[in-house]
Structures are given as C-alpha cells and as structure tokens.
Amino acid sequence: MKQAWNGWLLALQLFTTIPIRRSIEWNAAHVRWLVRCMPLAGALIGALSAGVYALFSSFSFSSPLVWALLLLWLGIWMAGGMHADGFMDVSDAFFSYRDVKRRQEIMSDSRVGAFAVLSLICLLSFRWLFLYESLQTGVPPALFAAVPLLSRAGAVWLLSAGKLAKPTGMASALREYSSWRDAAWALGLTCLVLLLLPAAGVPLAVVAVLAAVMALCSLAAKPWAEKQFGGVSGDVLGAFIEGGETVLWGVIWLLHSSAMG
Template sequence: MKAVWSGFLLSVQFLTVIPIRKQIDWNDATARWSVRTFPLVGALIGVIEAVTYFMFSSFSSLSPLFLALSLMWLSIWIAGGLHADGWMDVSDAFFSYRDVKRRQEIMSDSRVGAFAVLSILFLLSFRFLFMFETICSDFDIFLIAVIPVLSRTAMAWLLIYGKRAKQTGMAAAFREHADRYDAHVAMIIGSCLLACLCAAHFSVLKTVIFLACGTIFAVFVARLFFEKQFGGITGDTLGAFVEGVETWLWCMIWLLRSYVMV
C-alpha cells in the first residue's frame, strides 16, 4: 500500500502543480505505480475543473465566455504548463522539416521558436471555440471530469506501448521500470473511474463511449505519427499528445452537441 500511495503522490508531483511537500523515493515500485495511477491524477484534475466550473456557473452571473476561458486556462495551469511546453517543443521540431535526429535535438532546446507560438495559439484558439460553444449549449458538467481521465489513461498506454525515441529523458526513465502490465492496470483503473462517473450520471454513458473510441483512435494515430516523425516517444511527445487529445475530445463533444444533440 505504501508503494501505491508513493506512486500516486509521485504522479501528482510530476503531472500537476498541486503542492506535495514530500520527498518520494524513485525506485521500481514507485515508478510502476506512478504510471498505473496516471488515470487517478486525471480524475483529480477533472474533479477540480468540474467543481470550479460548477461554482462559477451556479453561484455567479459570469458569462459563458468567461467560463470557457477560465476553464481552458485552468486545465493548462493545473498541469504547470508541462503538456503545453511539450506541444510547443514538438511543433518547433516538426515544422523544422529536418531529419529525426535533428528534430530530437530541437525538442531538447529550451528556446521557443515562431512555429511553437503559432501552434499553441492555433491549438488553444480552437479548444476555446469548442468549449465556448459547448458551454452555450447547456452540456453535462460530468464530461469535464471525463476528459482528463481519458487523456491521462491514454498517456500511460502510449508511454508503455510506444517505441522509445532515446535512452534518456522522462519517458525513458519510466520505461526502465514499467512494462505492459502497468499499462493494462492503468487502463483498468481508468475504465473503473469512467464506469463510476457513468453510474453516477447514466445520461453521459453514450457520450463517454463515443469519447473513449475517439481517444483510442487518437492513441494509434499519435503512436504512428511520433514514431515516424521523431523516432518514437519522448516526454515532449507525451505532453503534446495530452494537449492534442484534450482539444480533440472537446471537438467531439462540440460536434455531438451541435449536430447530434445527445
């Protein structure tokens, strides 16, 4: 049980800005449980986002414009900008149109290029659009918590099943300890969390299934893309995946609300 708790705290420290004032030993057990509890961290983020949105929307007269903007920036802030940084690094590397080795070097460069800025503006602009129009359509608040659970569960799967691009870095450090069994545990935990959300509010079941299918599709596309363009998975590509898939899931919800009305 101590390893489980330590692994979860390690994930919270690594994936969020939530202050955990505790030194966690890095070893085989904590690293493996850290990967397994990625979905729990997603659930924690989702609950914080959903509760914040509920408080703002229920006890104030704030406009949908403000609600969408604050919800979007909360998702960026609570992750400490970690995934947004990955998106920007990957964008700089991809649009350099260099070979794989050079792209890996560009991702490791701390400097921010023009393509990174343009790319993050493009990503967040469309996410804001999807969120704003969805909020205006009176959507189900439970879906706010679903998105981070799906993205972090998928990140655990991609981390383990994706080819390593290099032998150093965050992704490589986790891969030294975790294996496919840990990815399966993470998927089981994520599925149980989604099942609990659906049980608490059965009306979102069809939408959650649709979003889960969209996430699976995104994982396979991302794996092929990262392995072709960057030689495999790195910490930056995982961060880029989280940002990209969350925007994709908001797009799917927007499409459902706009054209299917579920």
C-alpha cells in the first residue's frame, strides 16, 4: 500500500502542478504505480475543472464563452504545460518533412519553431470551440474528468505497446520499470472510474463512445509514431494526450449537438 501511495504522489509530482512537498525515490515499485496512476492523475485534473464549471453554473457566473477559455487554460496549467510542449515538439518535427533521425533531433531541440506555434494555436482553437459549443448544450460536469482520464489511459497503452524511439528520455525511464501488466492495471482503474460516470449524469452510451474513440486513436497512433518518429517518446505521449483531449471534446460536441437537434 505504501508503494502504491508513493507511486500516486510521484504521478502527481510529475504530471500535475499540485504541490507535493515530499521526496520520493525513483525506483521500480514506485514507477510501476506511477504508470498505473497516470489516468487517475488526469481524472483529478479534470475533476478540479469539473468543480470550477459546476460552481460557475450554479451561480450563473459569466458566459459559456468565458467558461470555455478559462477551463481550457486551467487544464493546461494543471498539467504544467508538459503535454502542450510535447505537442509543439512533435509538430515541429512532423512538419519538417525530414527523415526519422532528423525528426528525433528536432524534437530534442529546445527551440520553438513556427510550425509548433501554429499547430498549438490550431489545436487549442478547435478545443476551445468544442468546449464552448458543448457548454452551451449543458454537458454534465463529470465529462471534464472523463476526457483527461481517457487520454492518459490511451497514452499508457501507447507507452506499453509502442516501440521506443530512443533509449533515453521520459518514455524510456517509464518503460524501464514498467510493463504491459502496469498498462493493464491503468486500464482497469480507468474502467472502474468510467463505470461511476453514469451516476454523475453521463449516459452510459456516451461513456462507451468516448472509450471506443480513444481506443481507436491509440491503435492508430502506434504505427503512425513508429513510422514518423521511429517510435514512442515523451513528446509523442504528450502530443497524444493533447490531441486526444481535443478529439474527445469534438466527439462530445457532436454527440450533444445531435441530441439537442
């Protein structure tokens, strides 16, 4: 139990901006639980966003236009901007149209290129649009927890199943001590949380569709990452999380727009 708790705290330290004032050893047992808890860390970020949204809704404060912008940036800030940085690095590398080796070098470069900026603006613009349209239809606040939960569950599967792009970096450090069993744990914990969503007002059909879409995205991302970048890296995982969240909010918008129509 202590190892599980330390792994959970390590996940919060690494993947969120929640202040955890404790030194936790980076060892096999803790890293295994860190990987298992990655989706739960995402769910916690989403739960905080859901609380803010529910509070605003109850007091009829401001408008969906403002809520969408605030909730968009709250999620990125709570993740420390780590995944957005990965998305920018991957965008710079992908749009360079170079070979795999050169793309890996570009992702390792700390400089930010024009394609990175333009891609992030495009991504966040679409996510803001999906959020805004979804909020206008009155989506259940629990969906804010479901989206980052599923995106990180997909990232854990990708980490476990994909070939590593390089022997160093975040993905390599996580894979060194984890295996498919830890991914199975993460997916199992994700399913348990998903089963609670209908009690929070999210229709079971919506939960099933979101889970299916994320599963398809994960399956498609593996061969794409291996072809374009030689495999999975920390940047690829971050890009997958950011892109996955945008896709899921697009699906939520389509589902609720169809229901309202």
